[in-house]
Amino acid sequence: MRNARLIYNPTSGREEMKRRLADILHRLDSAGIETSCHATTGEGDATREAADAVERGYDLVIAAGGDGTLNEVINGMAGRDNLPPLGIFPLGTTNDFARALGISRNWEEYCDLVIRGETRPIDVGKANDRYFINIAGGGTLTELTYEVPSKLKTMIGQLAYYLKGIEKMVSLTPQELIIQASGQEIIHDEFMVFLIANSNSVGGFDKLAPGASIDDGLFDVIALRKCNLAEFVRVATLALRGEHVNDKKVLHFRTDYMEVTSPGQVQLNLDGEFGGMLPGTFRILPQHLRIFA
Numbered sequence: 627m628r629n630a631r632l633i634y635n636p637t638s639g640r641e642e643m644k645r646r647l648a649d650i651l652h653r654l655d656s657a658g659i660e661t662s663c664h665a666t667t668g669e670g671d672a673t674r675e676a677a678d679a680v681e682r683g684y685d686l687v688i689a690a691g692g693d694g695t696l697n698e699v700i701n702g703m704a705g706r707d708n709l710p711p712l713g714i715f716p717l718g719t720t721n722d723f724a725r726a727l728g729i730s731r732n733w734e735e736y737c738d739l740v741i742r743g744e745t746r747p748i749d750v751g752k753a754n755d756r757y758f759i760n761i762a763g764g765g766t767l768t769e770l771t772y773e774v775p776s777k778l779k780t781m782i783g784q785l786a787y788y789l790k791g792i793e794k795m796v797s798l799t800p801q802e803l804i805i806q807a808s809g810q811e812i813i814h815d816e817f818m819v820f821l822i823a824n825s826n827s828v829g830g831f832d833k834l835a836p837g838a839s840i841d842d843g844l845f846d847v848i849a850l851r852k853c854n855l856a857e858f859v860r861v862a863t864l865a866l867r868g869e870h871v872n873d874k875k876v877l878h879f880r881t882d883y884m885e886v887t888s889p890g891q892v893q894l895n896l897d898g899e900f901g902g903m904l905p906g907t908f909r910i911l912p913q914h915l916r917i918f919a
């Protein structure tokens with residue numbers, strides 16, 4: 627018998643877990659995985675529960691929710707020793723990370739994969755003292771992921787992001803950044819947005835960081851230099867096809883370590899959640915965690 631801790635956000639994905647939970651527990655239990663559950667109650671709860679699950683020596687941890695819940699679970703686990711493998715039931719609106727790993731939304735298929743114990747190692751990013759698995763970013767546009775109210779996402783899903791995105795576009799302003807990365811000369815310029823990607827799936831697009839791989843020990847850094855709205859729309863259109871990385875307005879390189887500072891006030895976004903302010907130190911922890919995938 628193996629024992630698992632399932633940490634789920636009951637509000638995520640139009641409250642899907644409420645309908646699925648009994649069936650998931652039954653399927654795992656029939657295959658010898660005894661699972662205890664915790665429904666999260668609010669911000670920070672998944673982090674505490676995940677840390678506790680590692681301490682208590684569960685054989686595996688399963689996170690069910692959107693990228694926010696997943697990020698919280700990673701933050702509870704990543705700083706500890708003897709990490710158990712992590713399973714993911716994607717229930718959110720964009721589910722960037724599950725998409726990057728090709729994790730099925732079919733819960734039956736995914737339970738069977740967990741039962742067979744198929745895992746793969748992935749890199750984990752560390753931004754100052756917090757962890758991320760998918761993306762760290764900064765700039766006005768990246769604030770949109772945590773400004774969209776949870777209730778609105780539950781009701782209308784992806785559309786909520788588009789509505790908020792249109793609202794944000796008109797107020798885009800460049801920010802002065804100083805970027806120091808290992809293997810790169812110091813860059814000092816004005817940028818609309820910068821992204822430090824660990825996977826190729828960002829903000830619901832799979833072509834924003836087209837060459838990024840989650841187990842290569844490197845970040846893909848993509849930053850858009852100061853531009854006007856017309857140029858912004860042009861680069862965004864190229865980005866839909868993954869053809870933006872060679873554009874003159876786009877800075878793109880790979881690194882395992884970088885520092886970003888700014889004379890201004892720049893918010894950080896980690897996996898879609900507010901991640902504090904710059905300055906930021908970003909390092910990759912190569913193949914730090916095993917994921918059922």
Ligand SMILES: Nc1ncnc2c1ncn2[C@@H]1O[C@H](COP(=O)(O)OP(=O)(O)OP(=O)(O)O)[C@@H](O)[C@H]1O
Binds near residue numbers: 638694898
């Ligand atoms: N019971 C709860 N009620 C309200 N908020 C919660 C609850 N449990 C967790 N949360 C918070 O909701 C945040 C977002 O959750 P999550 O990412 O799982 O769902 P989502 O918003 O539906 O997905 P997505 O971000 O992909 O749209 C979590 O980071 C957590 O802080």
